[in-house]
Amino acid sequence: MTRPIALVTGASSGIGAATARHLAADFRVVVAARRADRIQALADEIGGRAVACDITDAAQVAALADSIGDRLDLLVNNAGGALGQEPVADADIEAWIDMYDKNVIGTVRVTKALLPALRTAGGTIVFVTSVAADGPYEGGAGYCGAKAAERMIAGSLRLELVGEPIRICEVVPGMVMTEEFSLTRYGGDAARAAKVYEGVPGPLVADDIAETIAWVASRPHHVNIDRIVVRPLAQAAQHKVYRVS
Numbered sequence: 001m002t003r004p005i006a007l008v009t010g011a012s013s014g015i016g017a018a019t020a021r022h023l024a025a026d027f028r029v030v031v032a033a034r035r036a037d038r039i040q041a042l043a044d045e046i047g048g049r050a051v052a053c054d055i056t057d058a059a060q061v062a063a064l065a066d067s068i069g070d071r072l073d074l075l076v077n078n079a080g081g082a083l084g085q086e087p088v089a090d091a092d093i094e095a096w097i098d099m100y101d102k103n104v105i106g107t108v109r110v111t112k113a114l115l116p117a118l119r120t121a122g123g124t125i126v127f128v129t130s131v132a133a134d135g136p137y138e139g140g141a142g143y144c145g146a147k148a149a150e151r152m153i154a155g156s157l158r159l160e161l162v163g164e165p166i167r168i169c170e171v172v173p174g175m176v177m178t179e180e181f182s183l184t185r186y187g188g189d190a191a192r193a194a195k196v197y198e199g200v201p202g203p204l205v206a207d208d209i210a211e212t213i214a215w216v217a218s219r220p221h222h223v224n225i226d227r228i229v230v231r232p233l234a235q236a237a238q239h240k241v242y243r244v245s
């Protein structure tokens, strides 16, 4: 029996890289992201395959779909992230466009391109959204909006595909301490990024979400985990984070 095939986007760091490592036990894993050197190293480590791809570029996504071929068992739509945390009055329009390009348009572009191969396999799509999709917070409008829009792709698709053997699942992380998420959000300001996790006893780490994704994907195929929210114990709600001073 040949092993099933999984594609993980945003696999060059954080949750995506951890997910690829976890899935490698059961899948032939294709890892995609823009930084080719990183995904090649990961592919070598896990016996997978790397495809450099910017999901905001239609031609690169088409090439990614071509390289997958006519069968895909699992797509993990993980590529994305936040940029900035300024109030709406000071909205950085370029940053908003970038967030929508990768979290929303890029995700739908990848999903659309891979849907025929997922249909052939009777596959599973996991969308990695965020608790930011649950509601607004000050300075969060751009990211919250983008993640909420990504959630709508998952929800609409599940309705549209009912009767077909494709599962649509949404994994919703709370605060996850990954190396790059906050650093990217704050334009490389390491001190500001570190503040996000300061004093939090046990923020989630990438492996926590990777394990959840692998669990969602490994349920019997008639079991569809529509949405699963995973927060650290110290984060009771978006604004309610316990910190040790």
Ligand SMILES: NC(=O)c1ccc[n+]([C@@H]2O[C@H](COP(=O)([O-])OP(=O)(O)OC[C@H]3O[C@@H](n4cnc5c(N)ncnc54)[C@H](OP(=O)(O)O)[C@@H]3O)[C@@H](O)[C@H]2O)c1
Pocket: 009, 010, 011, 012, 013, 014, 015, 016, 032, 033, 034, 035, 053, 054, 055, 056, 078, 079, 080, 081, 082, 102, 106, 128, 129, 130, 131, 172, 173, 174, 175, 176, 177, 178, 179, 180, 181, 184, 206
């Ligand atoms: N960390 C958290 O607290 C948290 C909480 C909730 C949800 N999330 C979500 O979880 C996902 C992963 O986050 P993370 O914490 O692992 O952050 P991360 O380490 O910054 O990972 C983001 C990944 O997305 C890739 N990416 C960004 N733009 C891309 C593009 N245009 N084309 C292709 N790949 C692109 C990056 O790779 P390249 O730069 O190499 O392309 C990177 O591998 C994101 O969707 C994020 O919104 C994170």
